[in-house]
Amino acid sequence: MTDALSLTFSALADPTRRAMLLRLSHGPATVKELAEPFQFSLPTISKHLQVLERAGLIERGREAQYRPAQLQTAPLEDVAHWLETLNWENNLDRLEEYLCELQQGRQA
Numbered sequence: 001m002t003d004a005l006s007l008t009f010s011a012l013a014d015p016t017r018r019a020m021l022l023r024l025s026h027g028p029a030t031v032k033e034l035a036e037p038f039q040f041s042l043p044t045i046s047k048h049l050q051v052l053e054r055a056g057l058i059e060r061g062r063e064a065q066y067r068p069a070q071l072q073t074a075p076l077e078d079v080a081h082w083l084e085t086l087n088w089e090n091n092l093d094r095l096e097e098y099l100c101e102l103q104q105g106r107q108a
Contacts, residue, residue, distance in 0.1 A: 004056065005082060008075040011055035016040070017048050021057060024071040028061070034069065 002010075011017055020034050035045040049069055052058040057076070058069045 004075065005078060007055040008057065008079055011051050011057055012079075014048070014051075017052055020048060020052065020069075021071060024058060024069060028068040028070040030066050030068050 012021075016038060019037065023029055023034060023037075031042055031045055031049065034049070035042055038045065040048075049058065049060070052069075053060060055075055056072055059072050060067045060069050
């Protein structure tokens with residue numbers, strides 16, 4: 001089983017899906033609306049949407065015969081938190097190096 005963070009990164013790896021998410025950041029859209037800027041068939045667009053939905057990045061509703069997609073930000077917040085954790089750990093590593101340098105300078 002793949003963890004949620006891996007699913008999110010996998011979905012974000014494709015530029016078409018990133019463009020779709022950018023469009024959805026402005027509000028819900030139908031498959032047809034999401035397909036407009038691309039030279040892909042509607043089934044191809046639907047496959048991209050399935051990847052985004054499986055990653056939890058979008059939610060698809062029902063309005064009559066349409067299933068508009070809407071952006072879900074929770075997985076993106078998880079990515080941001082994970083990246084912050086990496087940066088924090090890097091900062092701690094640099095602080096440790098700096099303190100070691102100070103300590104060595106005092107001993108010399």
